[in-house]
Amino acid sequence: MAKRLTSKHKTRTKAEQRAETLERMLDAAEYLFSKHGLNGVTLRDVALKVGVHTSLMHYYFVDKRRLFEAVFTRRAGTTSSRRLDALDHYERECGGAPTVEGALRAFLDTDLDLYINGGEGWRNFAAFAAQVSNSPEGAAMMDLHFNPVVLKLIGILKKALPGCSDADIFWGYDFVSGAFLHVLGRTGRIDHLSGGICQSEDFAAVKDRLARFMAAGLTALCVQPGRAAKPRKSAAVRKKNAR
Amino acid sequence: MAKRLTSKHKTRTKAEQRAETLERMLDAAEYLFSKHGLNGVTLRDVALKVGVHTSLMHYYFVDKRRLFEAVFTRRAGTTSSRRLDALDHYERECGGAPTVEGALRAFLDTDLDLYINGGEGWRNFAAFAAQVSNSPEGAAMMDLHFNPVVLKLIGILKKALPGCSDADIFWGYDFVSGAFLHVLGRTGRIDHLSGGICQSEDFAAVKDRLARFMAAGLTALCVQPGRAAKPRKSAAVRKKNAR
DNA sequence: ATTATCTATAGATCTATAGATAATGC
């Protein structure tokens, strides 16, 4: 009548049991945070989804902030180092003459591949990052984990666009990151808007378009250093339009 | 000793008093929602900021969801109709030959003018919309109020890019809206990242760049209808990069 | 002996409502 004979589960060591429970908690928190944001989820919600008591959440994570940090940290290193590697590889491969699109493909498509092929957990992580990126806590996590890889990308972009001002490059990157995070959120807005022509789940469609779009945008920002050719409304028209 | 002689406030009618209190509540809620999201703010937080009792929030708005809707509705009509007017005006002005950048300027710059010149309340509304756009409630509000103006923009973009597929146009718009909303959020991430070269508060800098960037991106999406000329990695390389 | 999990509970906070009070409106 020993438990190990009647139980369906194969015997687990404590370390295995701990690791499995931790992972189920992180998965559940990742999913719920991605749907409802940091403040839209309670520890009770997560515990309920996992099927354990709330106090076990405290046992493993102490408090909610540290659960949030653990969800972020679990996967952030992987995506960061994959992209750093891809950028390194591209730098060597391009023979000192990087292109904007090449750099962006190393940065964006490498990540998209992970979300396309990495399973639901990775897609939830992406949506989680997108959802919390606007909150102060989320922004701090993004800075902490991703600034190195972003700065590396920006270094390569500067080489690819030698005449371009730093301000144009940084603003251009800001637009790129906004669009990218929005896509990762998979909110379904494009599905409604397009009447089903596009699906926000379709990362392959994004991969086909995002880097090309953004490369053209960045390049266009930098082709007119003096801004002389830019169409510009008169001050009077601007004032009139303002209200 | 009549109150109206000792009081600093000039006498207000009940209608005025009601309107003023409502506006202070909406302002406070708008600000707090923009910083902490829908679920990061309690009715108590809003009441505290206004200096009234929580129960007065219920008196005016019944519950939190309707406060949220009221904050959204107060300004959504203005920005929507301003942009519809600008797109109408551009359609007439362009003589049947719209450009991508012209359409985007009518759509984006008209809104940016409002946030540049409309005062802090309008900038808070913009950040509020950006912050909640990822939540289910916020996405529903966006759909409800902004789909008409977005579909009008898309109609003009189709005229400006006659050979372009619907899917490319919708995905392109999705990138535009992601970048735009990200900028409206003014999270300060670009300030840190650029070491102070760019400030997320600087909407004039955004206006100088956003429409130009996005026009080039959209155009680049559509110049290769068959996708034959697009640089494409082999399936083997894609598989290798995926992990 | 150690650790994974659960029970019980305190204290804080939040939403919502009923009813009192103090203004303005005729």
Added chain:
DNA sequence: ATTATCTATAGATCTATAGATAATGC
């Protein structure tokens, strides 16, 4: 007479902790 505002409070929910129970580890 009506309405803007406040007081008091019920009930729900949430966080966090102390301590009990039931496994695994030597």
